[in-house]
Amino acid sequence: MNATIDNMDQEISGYLDKITSTIKNLDKTKISHLVELILSIYRNDGTIFVFGNGGSAATAGHFCNDLLKGLSHGGRNKRFKAMCLNENIATMMSIANDSSYEEIFTEQLKNFLTPNDLVIAISGSGNSKNIIHALEYSNSINAKTVALCGYDGGNAKKLANLSIHVNINDMEASEDLHIIIFHTIKRVIENHLCLGKIINNPAPQERVLLKLPT
Amino acid sequence: MNATIDNMDQEISGYLDKITSTIKNLDKTKISHLVELILSIYRNDGTIFVFGNGGSAATAGHFCNDLLKGLSHGGRNKRFKAMCLNENIATMMSIANDSSYEEIFTEQLKNFLTPNDLVIAISGSGNSKNIIHALEYSNSINAKTVALCGYDGGNAKKLANLSIHVNINDMEASEDLHIIIFHTIKRVIENHLCLGKIINNPAPQERVLLKLPT
Amino acid sequence: MNATIDNMDQEISGYLDKITSTIKNLDKTKISHLVELILSIYRNDGTIFVFGNGGSAATAGHFCNDLLKGLSHGGRNKRFKAMCLNENIATMMSIANDSSYEEIFTEQLKNFLTPNDLVIAISGSGNSKNIIHALEYSNSINAKTVALCGYDGGNAKKLANLSIHVNINDMEASEDLHIIIFHTIKRVIENHLCLGKIINNPAPQERVLLKLPT
């Protein structure tokens, strides 16, 4: 085949190597904290709200599906409750049009969120205003808050109870790592739900987990 | 922190290591072929159709955004044309309800697809019927067809003009690699669109590329 | 202007006259029952689930917005909880792909629905299988069920606790009337929420309403 781009293999390898090295640098303890936090919400019948902008909106819809179906179907006797706040088009767009795009998540949270729930905000920069406002509101009513972010983590990193920060100045790499992190979490939970351990033998400390140190 | 799952770090590392080794085994030549194919469609003013089910639907919407905005904004004098076929809810659901869920992509392609266009189907198993029917239809009118698949590649691998097969029996790992592959492609194209090379100095062989060997 | 269709004005008037006469024949008592039912759910902190296929999917998203924003913003001290089950694409499509399109609503209801909640199913024919299965499941766990239908009402009319049947063999007219009915309901509720009557002076009979005769 006649290529129009020279040395494309090197460019391809360059990006793939970056992903590999970023995976190596992930903070696995933070990932395990998010597993425990999600399980605490599940045991306490809370709801998990997930949202993001652009590519992170797609990631939010994807993870919501992993909770609602992947981790809930197949004969399990209890299902996850999760909502993706970036898919209800008429609602989002009427808030954006009549109030402000910066409030599209906060205004929806005001209809639903309780202190028993978990908010997972996804933002490459960590600085999208609708993300920041949603984290601030969620903190103000004592819901649990998590941020998945990239770059320097932005304000989302500081605001959330638990932040998983992919420390890299690269939007695509951040997004790739976010979906990998969510799938890692799904896999761990899946293993244990299958074994029945999580539901049948909850650790006595579980409620302590709801006040996770960041 | 008191963990409810023992040895969680090992499970986390297990999944991450699987991603790393799967990245290593990717066929970089196939990725470069898809870059060239996408550029050919772009130069010839064709449209790129992307679609999938479940998590792959999210990936399709994400890559469509990367074409329509990421690779098109910022002062470039020519934009990509791309459509994600799994986001127009009323249309998809009326086809599924009145005809069959197996035809939701094919019926939409019948409204739009020309031999000048490219179809990118995303399927972990490579065997979803709506994916297979869409590839068969697209082949029948001589549009270009690409499949991103996992597991053993399924029928999608055999049907598409170009298949990028993530050879692993793991749905989450397949999905992670698909988004990494799309971002790799985005990055390569972005570098060259920025340098102005692709638009200003197209290789004379570009039309040859439209008949890519698989 | 040179028209390509003769007598188009007559055809236009024909459809508009049909809408007008169908509006006249609406059962206003049923509409008032749905108002009371929605208010009962609201007072009891229940959630309202809305869904449909094709054009009815658009209507479902529209009414969900009217509950979440139109009837909830503007200084009211209590908001509606409502979910549209045909907008979360990854979830719907993974259920359709892995299980069946007929279960896309039922499977989501299994994650969320309680006897305290209300299900509003919209179906022109009243016979879409995903609609029927969702009503059967909701009845089985003693949630309240409502059907908006057209034509002869189909099985949905028989299954739901309360059916609002637009008695006309015309899909478009059914859909038009459904959105008019939802807006009528919104308007009535809005008037009374503004006056503060509904929240501050709930009728003592409100819990009786939850066992509405069809």
Add this chain to the structure above:
Amino acid sequence: MNATIDNMDQEISGYLDKITSTIKNLDKTKISHLVELILSIYRNDGTIFVFGNGGSAATAGHFCNDLLKGLSHGGRNKRFKAMCLNENIATMMSIANDSSYEEIFTEQLKNFLTPNDLVIAISGSGNSKNIIHALEYSNSINAKTVALCGYDGGNAKKLANLSIHVNINDMEASEDLHIIIFHTIKRVIENHLCLGKIINNPAPQERVLLKLPT
């Protein structure tokens, strides 16, 4: 049944009467102009772009479905090409987040729109900035523009080549009439496509229609 709202029947009748009287006052000539305009685009292989905010976003998705499926399936030898610009979530939200919510439609039109195409903007107030910007851009490249609006028509009424103005200060009534208007148009076109008149015997004046007086 014990009602919590007195005189609800009167309020219900009040809204329904408003819809009936608004239907009576519709400008049927404008509706016939939109039929002819849509048919001109269809004969000339153009694409129809539809979009709105909030409830109008739902209406846009609904009408897009009526074009892509209702008026295209069933053995017709030519299909409509239509895109709803408010359903591709990742794209819309990345434009809103990185540029501005006011540009979500315009930026998408820049990828696709040609002078051969038709833009149908739906806006109750006629003043949403993303709607206004999209109409201005579309006019600037000589695409055909249509606005469906309510209230006093706003700037959209002035900007569009053809405006169908529902002259009423009521958002819900405007939205109801917009969907009724779209269904009227669908019904007229359907009758004639079925008879084969439109495709086989196009009037010689059809190209004149593309310069419709408002």
